[in-house]
Amino acid sequence: MTRAGPRDRPTWLVVVLVAIAYTVGAQLAFVVFDATSIVVLFLPSGVTLSALLLCPARQWPWILLTVAVAEVTVDVSHGLHLASALGFALANTAEPLVGAVLLRRFVPGRLDLTQRRHLLAFLGCCVVAGPLVGALVGGTTIAIGQDRAWVEAFLPFWAGDATGALTVAGTVLAWRHRPPPGAAPAARWALAVLLTVAVTAVSFWPQHLPLFYLPIPLLFWFGFQQRLAITMTAGLAMTVTANIMTSVGYGPWAALQGPIAFKTATLQLFLAVAVVGACLLTVGVAERDSARSDTYAERAARQRVAAVQSLTAQLARAPTSAAIAAAVAEGRLLGELCVVALADPEDGLVHTAEHRALARAARTGRPALDGDPANGRIELGVPVTDHDGPVLGALGFEFAAGSVVDDDTIAFAQTLADLTAQALRRARLYEREVSAARQLQQALLPAYATGLPSVQVDAGYRPADLTHDVGGDWYDVFHLPGDRIGFAVGDVVGHDLAAAAAMARLQAILRVLAQSAPGPAEVLAGLDEASALIHGARMCTVGYADYQPRTRQLRYACAGHPPPLLVTAGHGEYLWDGRSMPVAVEPNSRRDAELVVPADSHLIWYTDGLVERRYESMYAGLDRLAATAGAVVREGAGDPCRTLLDRMAHTGPATDDRVVLWISFNPDR
Template structure:
């Protein structure tokens, strides 16, 4: 409030009280008493006797102390204020009775203001929000000073012959301005501080003070409006707290200039009450105008920020949905890791990596985002699980590792300083990918800025790790099943015998069922009596476990039957009868041949199977002899073809997955296979096998299993020259199935 016996004046702003709930009560009381007594003592310096004080800054000190402290401390703060008020007033020559009345006014006023403000704004008071600003102005600047003004004016008129309405208006104006400037500034510092360097604060406050001095120095020249554009410019370009601090400096400077006889208000020939009212009204209007502009700018910036955040959130959500789809499609751990570094980490970080525990190894396998030097990527492709790295520590402890500055990161991992410097990393974090029995891996995020791992980023990183963990658990289950079925398939397929006379063999098998890696296609090479070598290729309808089981039984049966059969036709005839006892073996196709290294005689027969391809130095041709129906289809007699193999000829026997395509004619693909084999110069069995698979199958998804068997017939030709035995139809003859 404002009061005087014979003097009025202004004072420098008291330093903001350190009255947060963390400070001790004695610390709070000391700061409040010092700030209040300084402002109250300075309030006695005024225009001259007798007068009403224009500005009472301690009103803002008391209100700030109550708002910033819990209610259990309010009685102590108010008691300290009352005692301080009485001591200061008595020391200035007032009676104890008058001093007690002013003490009552200066404790009742902030109590009413704090209660009203807390009722309307129960949480922190953010003066950048319009709702909180209106509550502060209505409760603390308008309503509460009415209480203090009424008590103070009543106390004053009891000792000084001043009209009560004039005393009330002066009290109210002085206290309202003190609350507006001091409490507004303190609450802005406490609840919505701005980030600015010392030079910024010096320029803000200095420009406001300079404009006020220049504007209030001359009396005959109307320049008092100069602080207005300065404060409005600060409101538009600087944080609210800078604007309010500059407004406090403007208010104090204007009152000091007026009290020393400078400016237009000092030259007014009117009552002190009118001077008080008009000066304070001008200052309050100026500060409130700048304040309103600052709030508007802050709301605009928040709206822009919210829009930007919302847009970024939408983009991040869309990218996360795309990543979720890719993770759902990814079948292996490697594909999942690649999807995460390609589409996940970049959503929140500048760099990053994924580390997964390698099966059967003590190393962690690393996948990194793009933009790293190649040598760095190669150097950290695999890291020992026990090494001192964020990934290793997270995998070992299962807890996140967060470093908000490069200094923290280098202190923890000094050997990675060059990596951080090269990538421009100034903060980072690493979170675990949890599995059922410990961490499956970890995700690392690196940022060019310091303190990049804020709460939102950490929450997103944890969500991404959870999503990755779900995908990895599914992938590892699939990989275990795939490995088991692959081992089953390899167990079902024969191990090609080594040391068989006169031949070199290469074979390959690619199932269409990539989920189980098993199928019904098969090949076999084995010894038969009289020094001959038998080899077979077969195809059971289907490409899953049932087909694989039927394939294994047919393969075993053929091996046994071939030991006593007079030739390939007899072996297939016996296999036809045996197939009736094998589930799912009906309509299977089989190609079987035997070879006598001594005579170089090849005998072959096809039960519905595609013809073998003979590759020689002069080209490639299909062997169409010995054809008959598939197993289990009719009882027609089976024939066989014969020929003497030339030196280094290669016989290619395959299943239909190599040449059948849904949108292409099989004859065209068989011709393409023959061309691919015939154009290769002097191949060996292994080279030809790889070449044909690459040309005919490649990396494309297959609708059917594919098996290929290449047999190279080595050694000198000690029999008749190359010749055909059996029918040899044209190459475009459709295969019997």
């Protein structure tokens, strides 16, 4: 198949060629094959299919319109009613269109029938599926217009169109990918056609002597000796000759008793199966010959190239030094065993005593061989160096006794070592970055106050970016004047270093505001003003509460943040009061709410990443959280926060950070 391009034939030329070829084929169906009695071999189905597969999609409407006009014209000229002609036009345009569309889906590039997968796709889409669609329409048209049983109309229509698509389109496509024949190829082609026509005519001459199978050995001989184009051409010649002989009264199918639909369908199927078998044999023999023509060295070279490409792809995906070492060792690209030793990050030495050649290569920085090639195993070691700098590690390979470890083998081993070195340099930079980011995030998250009266606090944080542990979600617990306790949870837009920096500044300002503000509403109002000075803090959400242990009074407010969950006696209830818009959204009236916390209850405050899922409402996530938290309380989990995070984990990659602040109110503390 081809796509539109500068070498496409002009549309007017395509239309003319299709009109001529289709009309000639349709006339053959009427004049030679007697299509007025029942549908027989229909060569134009292959004409239309070939045109669609060889032309760009922008020319398809013109091709199909040309086919429809030609079909109606020929049908009406032979005495068919206009309604029947229109039905056949629909069948003979829908059929190749379905086949071509399906084939382009399964073989999106250039079609080459000499490849087994392409040939099978062509047979399935264009010889089976497409004609089935055409037969559904055409068989129905015949059944209605000629008062025939639907099955008697459907089977020969499908068989005739399928055989026409197979032989005509198969021949055109097979020759399409061959160079123009010179004198010798043209002579072979002509001889194959003449020989096939002669053998088929002779074998289909007698009616009661079973010789009709004689063309099959000839086709299979072509399959062993010739290219697919020759085999396809011979199959087309056999199919046309057999149908002509049958239509004029010769051969076993002409004398066969029973409905004409049965005779027509079985003849086309017999011919189609013979052609398909010969084509599959041709492709199989070509594949065998191609495999035999490869030398052992060429196969080994291709295998090594493929192995290196595969290893390169694995190394590109491996994020850490350990993952890189595992990919190289498990690849088994050379020898019977591969050992990877990496330099210690502390002292830079490669510690190994099990592989002598590997140890020597790491120590000297040069390839090393060890062992007796004749009587024992051979060890090869190659260093993994950083641009002629420090040794990052070494690779060790083991070979069976009698193996030849030549210069090419050593060079390939060194290539593997160089690939490993490139990956290790990248991995070590990544590991240093991950370590720095993790330390930064842990430094930014507060160490919440301990020894708080009448409460137990547990907190958990899981970023969306698991590789860096960096995000904009945060929590805080701290002392307030008057023996009160402050709780805060916030969510800054983003999950990167910028979000983490904005989070740290916002959290620090909230702590300062909470020391003097009379209540949560005033704390949030102060954040509105302060956020103007913090890049990235606008539109963040914050939940803040203060708690007085003596009176068990909890005052809380939410600036666009999900409501806190209060779990009492294993039953969860969301606190929906005290809500207002996110930080720095104007105008914004802040308000708070209060309640007396029941004994032995739990307050769970979280960020929206815990409950939000794609393609699911927020309320479904809230219901899931309430049920899960209630179960965790009833079970008395020793680490409730971690348990909750595990059970609320996403089934796929997380898209947002998740924070959980779990406060247990215990009057005995």
